[in-house]
């Protein structure tokens with residue numbers, strides 16, 4: 001079975017690129033009774049263990065691919081293109097061993113226009129490169145997100161404040177936005193952008209996306225499935 005091309009961050013040197021992952025070394029079906037059973041069939045497996053070698057530092061590491069539904073691992077294994085692998089990966093969580101220090105937000109609850117772009121922006125931030133690209137990318141992601149949340153009129157800070165008054169974000173997030181985003185035309189000289197400031201924009205977006213898209217979707221799902229009482233979920237304090 002051919003290797004699977006997956007974009008990964010090396011847990012040893014933090015280098016990010018599409019790496020050849022071995023076909024699963026072992027697979028398990030999702031446990032109903034918390035007893036894992038090693039699978040021989042790809043269609044019923046929802047957890048797979050594999051390995052990769054980082055092309056940058058040449059150190060190998062392990063990874064676990066876990067999907068919510070059976071069939072996803074099978075789709076990944078039968079993919080004929082990188083794009084197909086990427087699409088199936090939205091339904092999974094990929095953990096590397098040793099663990100990465102901080103994970104890239106790859107939330108399927110994000111609007112699709114943002115999802116791919118934001119992964120690349122986060123990668124640039126982790127690799128501390130391309131501050132100008134991070135800044136313009138972050139701005140584009142925020143604009144799409146605001147539009148998606150029903151705010152298409154006015155400057156970015158005005159629209160963010162409207163989200164605050166609608167109760168979608170907290171006071172602390174709105175306050176942070178005040179220091180980051182320009183009102184009206186973009187006064188930031190992107191080509192002079194500093195990497196630290198660019199990274200702060202990415203950190204803001206991570207929190208903003210989590211509160212505006214990730215958290216509400218997970219609360220809705222949890223209350224729908226009756227797994228979690230939504231009143232027990234604590235929101236970040238304002």
Ligand SMILES: [Zn+2]
Pocket residue numbers: 010011012013014015054055056057058059
């Ligand atoms: Zn490496």
